[in-house]
Amino acid sequence: MRTWTADSAAPAPIAWALMARPATWSAWAPHVRGAWGLGSPEVRQGAVGAARLFGVIPVPAKITAKSERSWTWQVGPAEMTHRVVEQGTGSLVAVDLRAPGPLEGAIAATYGPVIQTMIDRLARVAE
Structure with missing residues (x-):
């Protein structure tokens, strides 16, 4: 498992609202321009x-x-x-990645920097 984290001065409920609501994802993950079918x-x-x-x-x-302040999705x-x-x-905001075998390392190497940038941005936007 690989983990990326960022500290935020924002209270956990505010950070959670940004992380758990698909309608707010583009505020901290600019490459995500919408979602459907994942809940509302x-x-x-x-x-x-x-x-x-x-x-x-x-x-x-x-x-x-x-759960109360955690959600997991399967993407491929x-x-x-x-x-x-x-x-x-x-609050601490985090993303944990799990993938089979060497795929986890490959995803961490290629998408990991994007994950860290998104988590850092979420921490700032929440503040």
């Missing part, structure tokens, strides 16, 4: 739909788990857990 207003466990990248590319996904053979952890008056 928040992602919903068992929902099957897609995220739209760059306004054109649909990426099929399934929400496989959701990769699974990513998005979570918010309360830290005093602020």
Whole structure:
């Protein structure tokens, strides 16, 4: 498993609202220009739909788990857990990546910097 994190001065409920609501994803992940079928207003466990990248590319996904401040989706053979952890008056935002064998390393090397940029941006936007 690979993990990317960022600290935010924002309270956990504010960071969570940005992370869990597909309608707000473009505020912190500019390449995500919409999503459908994944839940509204928040992602919903068992929902099957897609995220739209760059306004054109649909990426099929399934929400496989959701708890109070964590949700997981399956995108192809990769699974990513998005979570918010309360830290005093602020929060930690994180994404955990799991994928089979060497694929995990390949995704981490190529998409990992994008994940870190998104998480850093989410932390700032939440503030």
